[in-house]
Amino acid sequence: PQSIHFENNEDGEIEKQKSQEAYRKNPNLVLVARDAQSFHRMQSTFDNPVIFTPDMVLYMKPVNWNFNRNGALFVLRHDSEKVVKKSTIDNIKDILGNERPVKRVDTVLDEPQKITPVTREALFDSELELFSHQEIIITDRWHAMVFSVLTGTPCLLFGNSYGKGKHAYFDWLEH
Secondary structure, eight states, rough: OOOOOOOOOOOHHHHHHHHHHHHHHTTTTOOOEHHHHHHHHHHHSSSSSSEOOGGGGSOOOOOOOOOOOOOOOOEEEOSSTTTOOOHHHHHHHHHHOOSSSEEEOOSSOOSSOOOHHHHHHHHHHHHHHHHOOOOOOESSSSHHHHHHHHOOOEEOOOOOOHHHHHHHIIIIIII
């Protein structure tokens, strides 16, 4: 399942037209949306059938390692979808104070260069363990919010440039 967004500019329009042309060539292509906003955008943008289903990671069972929690983990974007200002993050760090450790990571792994079926589960467990050790997660990334839910870690979710996390939260996690 995917989220979908085309920027409201010339480049976004070109990408949308390229996608429409490519998808139209395959009448058997079924698009899968992971949030209601994307579902409606796919339906209004493409002629292909569209289905609505949660992100596959939401089928995982929650984990509870009962670790002592300490610190805050910032998992923030570094791409064109980022909308959270540095001053906002700095203010949150000030509120958290100096008495608790603060880490910053991303859900996009730099290492290893290649994830194999053998290493996938260990890498995923390592990320879940990292989240399980935290008192709070501060993020603007959808999968960081999901990892927070899976580990029972409180999460402060900021939006991205087109609301992916917010819409997916209301669709699948609110209740």
